[in-house]
Amino acid sequence: MSQKTKPCPTPVESVAVRFAGDSGDGMQLAGGQFTSATAILGNDFATFPDYPAEIRAPRGTTFGVSGFQVHFASHAIHTPGDSVDVLVTMNPAAFKMNTGDVRQGGMIIADEDEFTKVNLKKAGYGPDESPLADEVLGQRFRIVTVPISRMVREALAESGRSAKEIDRCRNMFALGLVCWMYDRPLEPTIDWLESYFGARKKLPDVAAMNVTALKAGWAFGETTEAIPQRYTVAPAELPAGVYRKISGNEAMVLGLAVAGEKIGKQVSYCGYPITPASDLLHGLAGLKRFGVQTFQAEDEIAAVAAAIGVSYAGGIGVTGTSGPGLALKGEAMGLAVMLELPLIVVDVQRAGPATGMPTKTEQTDLLQAFYGRSGEAPCIVLAASSPADCFEIAIEAVRLSTRAMCPAIVLSDAAIANGAEPWLVPDVSSISPIPCSHPEAQPDSDEQFEPYRRDPETGARRWAIPGTPGLEHRVGGLEKQDVTGDVSYDGPNHEHMIAHRAAKVARLADIIPPIEVGGDVAADTLVLGWGGTAGAILSAVNRLRDEGATLAIAHLRHLNPFPSNLGEVLGRYRRVIVPEINSGQLRLLLRGRFLVDVRGVNVIQGRGFHVEELVEGIRAEMAEEAS
Amino acid sequence: MSVTDHSLPTYKPKDFMSDQDVRWCPGCGDYAVLAAVRKALPNVGRRKEDFVFVSGIGCAARFPYYMETYGMHSIHGRAPAFATGIKLANPDLDVWIVSGDGDLLSIGGNHTMHVMRRNVGVRILLLNNRIYGLTKGQYSPTSERGKVTKSTPMGSIDEPVNPLALALAAECTFVARCIDIDAKTLTATMERAAAHEGCAFIEVYQDCNIFNHQAWFYASQKDTRPANTVDLVHGEPLIFGAERDKGVMIVNGRPRGVTLGAGGVTEKDLLVFDETDRTLAFTLANMHCPDLPEPLGVLYCNPDRPAYEQASREQVQAAMASAPGAELQDLVRGPDTWTVGG
Numbered sequence: 017m018s019q020k021t022k023p024c025p026t027p028v029e030s031v032a033v034r035f036a037g038d039s040g041d042g043m044q045l046a047g048g049q050f051t052s053a054t055a056i057l058g059n060d061f062a063t064f065p066d067y068p069a070e071i072r073a074p075r076g077t078t079f080g081v082s083g084f085q086v087h088f089a090s091h092a093i094h095t096p097g098d099s100v101d102v103l104v105t106m107n108p109a110a111f112k113m114n115t116g117d118v119r120q121g122g123m124i125i126a127d128e129d130e131f132t133k134v135n136l137k138k139a140g141y142g143p144d145e146s147p148l149a150d151e152v153l154g155q156r157f158r159i160v161t162v163p164i165s166r167m168v169r170e171a172l173a174e175s176g177r178s179a180k181e182i183d184r185c186r187n188m189f190a191l192g193l194v195c196w197m198y199d200r201p202l203e204p205t206i207d208w209l210e211s212y213f214g215a216r217k218k219l220p221d222v223a224a225m226n227v228t229a230l231k232a233g234w235a236f237g238e239t240t241e242a243i244p245q246r247y248t249v250a251p252a253e254l255p256a257g258v259y260r261k262i263s264g265n266e267a268m269v270l271g272l273a274v275a276g277e278k279i280g281k282q283v284s285y286c287g288y289p290i291t292p293a294s295d296l297l298h299g300l301a302g303l304k305r306f307g308v309q310t311f312q313a314e315d316e317i318a319a320v321a322a323a324i325g326v327s328y329a330g331g332i333g334v335t336g337t338s339g340p341g342l343a344l345k346g347e348a349m350g351l352a353v354m355l356e357l358p359l360i361v362v363d364v365q366r367a368g369p370a371t372g373m374p375t376k377t378e379q380t381d382l383l384q385a386f387y388g389r390s391g392e393a394p395c396i397v398l399a400a401s402s403p404a405d406c407f408e409i410a411i412e413a414v415r416l417s418t419r420a421m422c423p424a425i426v427l428s429d430a431a432i433a434n435g436a437e438p439w440l441v442p443d444v445s446s447i448s449p450i451p452c453s454h455p456e457a458q459p460d461s462d463e464q465f466e467p468y469r470r471d472p473e474t475g476a477r478r479w480a481i482p483g484t485p486g487l488e489h490r491v492g493g494l495e496k497q498d499v500t501g502d503v504s505y506d507g508p509n510h511e512h513m514i515a516h517r518a519a520k521v522a523r524l525a526d527i528i529p530p531i532e533v534g535g536d537v538a539a540d541t542l543v544l545g546w547g548g549t550a551g552a553i554l555s556a557v558n559r560l561r562d563e564g565a566t567l568a569i570a571h572l573r574h575l576n577p578f579p580s581n582l583g584e585v586l587g588r589y590r591r592v593i594v595p596e597i598n599s600g601q602l603r604l605l606l607r608g609r610f611l612v613d614v615r616g617v618n619v620i621q622g623r624g625f626h627v628e629e630l631v632e633g634i635r636a637e638m639a640e641e642a643s
Numbered sequence: 644m645s646v647t648d649h650s651l652p653t654y655k656p657k658d659f660m661s662d663q664d665v666r667w668c669p670g671c672g673d674y675a676v677l678a679a680v681r682k683a684l685p686n687v688g689r690r691k692e693d694f695v696f697v698s699g700i701g702c703a704a705r706f707p708y709y710m711e712t713y714g715m716h717s718i719h720g721r722a723p724a725f726a727t728g729i730k731l732a733n734p735d736l737d738v739w740i741v742s743g744d745g746d747l748l749s750i751g752g753n754h755t756m757h758v759m760r761r762n763v764g765v766r767i768l769l770l771n772n773r774i775y776g777l778t779k780g781q782y783s784p785t786s787e788r789g790k791v792t793k794s795t796p797m798g799s800i801d802e803p804v805n806p807l808a809l810a811l812a813a814e815c816t817f818v819a820r821c822i823d824i825d826a827k828t829l830t831a832t833m834e835r836a837a838a839h840e841g842c843a844f845i846e847v848y849q850d851c852n853i854f855n856h857q858a859w860f861y862a863s864q865k866d867t868r869p870a871n872t873v874d875l876v877h878g879e880p881l882i883f884g885a886e887r888d889k890g891v892m893i894v895n896g897r898p899r900g901v902t903l904g905a906g907g908v909t910e911k912d913l914l915v916f917d918e919t920d921r922t923l924a925f926t927l928a929n930m931h932c933p934d935l936p937e938p939l940g941v942l943y944c945n946p947d948r949p950a951y952e953q954a955s956r957e958q959v960q961a962a963m964a965s966a967p968g969a970e971l972q973d974l975v976r977g978p979d980t981w982t983v984g985g
């Protein structure tokens with residue numbers, strides 16, 4: 017290869033890069049580091065890690081393929097991108113599973129050394145197939161073959177390490193090459209390698225090997241003729257301030273810790289491992305220095321029961337899970353509704369039913385959150401709209417749950433839980449405290465304490481905690497006489513209590529923000545979303561409006577209760593379209609509640625919405641009704 | 644153990660009586676247990692407001708309503724998990740779990756096992772009537788094989804679980820057995836349980852007057868108890884019988900009932916009880932009538948293992964002590980940031 021100087025990087029507005037390989041190839045790491053390098057350059061970004069449920073599926077098979085997509089831009093973006101501009105594939109299986117997502121004319125970089133007969137066969141290619149030389153593919157994409165494995169082995173020939181250990185650095189070569197292509201600095205990755213492998217794991221040679229491979233990837237870019245062009249993406253215009261990268265699960269962990277401080281109580285997180293919620297348990301387990309307590313229970317039911325025990329004793333009891341775990345917690349949550357205790361239940365939704373597709377996203381637990389308990393047991397229901405929003409929604413959940421003395425279910429989903437975006441770091445001191453009080457001791461009182469006497473404003477009962485002299489009382493799942501809390505089988509009292517438990521939650525609408533309508537407020541069509549699809553819906557609506565459509569847009573984070581003005585807002589529009597990653601659960605609720613003929617755009621394929629399919633879906637709904 | 648508190652009020656059993664009418668059937672063994680608990684609590688050196696009674700569902704599980712303490716009547720089988728949460732949030736509370744054999748060994752078997760192996764500092768009273776009382780008489784996991792009930796008209800085909808052996812296998816650090824109407828042993832055992840740091844488990848032979856009456860009569864009555872049970876006293880040989888002329892001896896590694904004097908057997912040949920010997924406790928837990936007397940009192944006590952909630956609290960305290968200036972703002976900011984504009 018001759019040493020040629022290449023032209024200056026060409027500016028482009030937005031790029032989606034995907035790293036794809038075997039689950040053992042370190043693609044999540046490469047993608048994460050590429051994101052950090054991108055963040056430092058001030059781009060807006062959104063990421064989409066896509067990994068298999070199998071921990072170590074047989075190497076080279078299609079079901080062991082792991083991918084990490086990074087979308088970055090010089091303007092605001094809200095999704096990880098519908099299609100990929102540059103795909104890096106570390107083996108034939110990754111090539112096979114991912115080419116379908118590359119845009120026409122996009123680039124595919126393939127580690128040619130891995131396209132051996134054996135590997136092609138493992139990926140399910142026939143004996144005569146050679147995808148890298150396929151003419152049809154070659155016309156659609158720019159396929160660049162790079163001898164990644166060989167180059168890494170050459171670069172690390174002197175390391176004295178085994179071929180297996182050397183091959184583990186292939187991801188860094190690929191990362192170095194893509195960093196070169198998009199003019200991203202290597203320093204953040206080098207710093208990370210040195211602190212992780214060097215300082216933490218005490219493996220400085222491993223750190224050095226990875227750094228060598230990373231630099232070799234960059235150097236390869238500078239010398240190869242196969243990639244003549246470099247690109248750059250200018251910083252996005254984001255509000256001024258200090259930023260960090262944050263995923264939904266990280267934000268939820270921080271939000272819960274901050275909520276504990278804001279209410280002046282210990283947060284006790286009681287969980288049972290389940291994808292994609294386990295990182296909440298892991299994250300909070302690492303925050304003991306902030307007074308956070310964690311408890312890995314024997315099962316989902318024990319986890320929620322322990323959290324309720326914590327709340328009963330005066331702490332902030334939190335449990336987290338995914339859909340199957342929420343189903344198991346239902347009975348105990350019903351008890352918490354009856355006991356009128358605060359409780360936070362985070363549900364990081366995944367594709368169901370049953371085990372479904374555990375690593376894939378879905379918005380299919382909304383009705384379970386509303387109704388998944390015996391009897392009429394209303395809970396507060398909130399849904400985070402983006403990775404960063406998980407922070408605020410966690411604090412909101414603690415605020416509302418302790419105010420109404422009622423469990424709050426927080427819906428997140430696999431896409432926002434694992435996806436990351438830039439986050440303007442909030443000033444913790446500016447977050448308002450969460451008011452909370454307990455009835456005072458009455459050591460000398462002969463009067464029986466009345467545990468279900470209520471605050472006239474909120475309708476909540478008083479949170480009397482064990483250890484307080486004079487307030488001894490019993491709570492339980494049997495229906496209560498209002499005020500006294502005595503067991504009661506009285507029919508009218510039961511009806512009153514059912515109504516009151518619902519009214520307490522409904523009353524929260526007085527203090528939650530009204531729903532805001534954006535876009536063309538005066539349009540006759542409103543696109544209304546909820547939860548983690550906010551970014552995709554906004555992108556789709558913006559695109560349609562750029563094309564000339566008039567559309568209003570709004571998004572729900574509070575689902576029970578709905579914002580107080582929601583009925584009025586829905587009534588203003590001739591057409592209301594609700595895109596959801598389910599078969600129409602919010603649609604059903606809105607129709608039932610507001611008698612509005614809500615239309616849906618529904619895609620349930622285990623991934624977030626593609627902007628393009630939303631654009632088409634909304635367009636089709638508009639056309640249908642117009643005709 | 645709690646430090647002696649001189650300002651502690653002097654309680655009487657009636658101070659622990661709530662204003663609720665007790666709704667068990669007349670003659671139910673639960674009454675006797677309730678009376679014994681009310682009698683024991685004034686002696687355990689704790690303030691009334693620090694007691695929390697937690698139960699699951701069943702006749703036995705109505706217990707908390709009748710105690711003038713804090714209490715939670717929870718859901719079927721999960722009392723140990725609720726109690727664990729209460730202890731985690733406030734290790735200083737004195738938490739008692741009272742529930743039935745169906746509740747704690749069937750639907751809640753999992754939680755019972757885990758609260759024991761974690762050694763959460765709770766006291767568990769398992770009111771074992773060998774039947775589902777509240778649901779009107781189905782066989783339970785402690786019913787003997789062949790039990791004829793509404794759900795097993797041809798007799799049950801399940802082997803019963805042995806609650807004491809289960810507790811020992813689950814690493815419970817205090818394992819005992821009492822009889823509902825034996826107030827003396829019951830009160831004394833509960834007082835000991837209350838002084839135990841870790842998880843204390845007491846199986847109580849409880850008579851369900853309606854659906855399984857007399858199930859324990861072979862062991863609970865004046866004329867049956869001496870011959871069919873043996874009271875365990877730490878450091879003493881196992882002697883039983885109305886005339887105290889019978890004993891338990893280990894022969895070829897197995898317990899065998901013997902008569903003192905017969906064949907030259909003397910007290911010195913008898914098995915001497917050691918409550919710190921877990922292997923011995925297993926042997927005792929597996930002594931069944933009619934072959935051998937059934938042990939009563941404390942079978943096993945290991946006061947040395949730390950309680951779970953204390954260990955949890957200590958981890959948090961240690962982490963906080965090792966990071967004195969830890970600021971949430973720094974955590975929220977994280978190690979990798981970049982600045983836009985400004």
Ligand SMILES: Cc1ncc(C[n+]2csc(CCOP(=O)(O)OP(=O)(O)O)c2C)c(N)n1
Pocket residue numbers: 700701702703704719742743744745746747770772774775776777778783
């Ligand atoms: C989820 C659930 N399943 C079933 C029941 C019905 N149920 C109530 S109590 C009980 C059995 C109680 O037996 P036990 O624990 O031995 O208590 P006892 O009534 O004998 O004191 C059952 C099956 C229930 N309350 N909840």
Ligand code: SF4
Pocket residue numbers: 666667668670671672673702703772776777850851852853854
């Ligand atoms: S059914 Fe049996 S256990 Fe239940 S209260 Fe009546 S006698 Fe007691």
Ligand SMILES: [Mg+2]
Pocket residue numbers: 701743744745770771772773774775776783
């Ligand atoms: Mg029973």
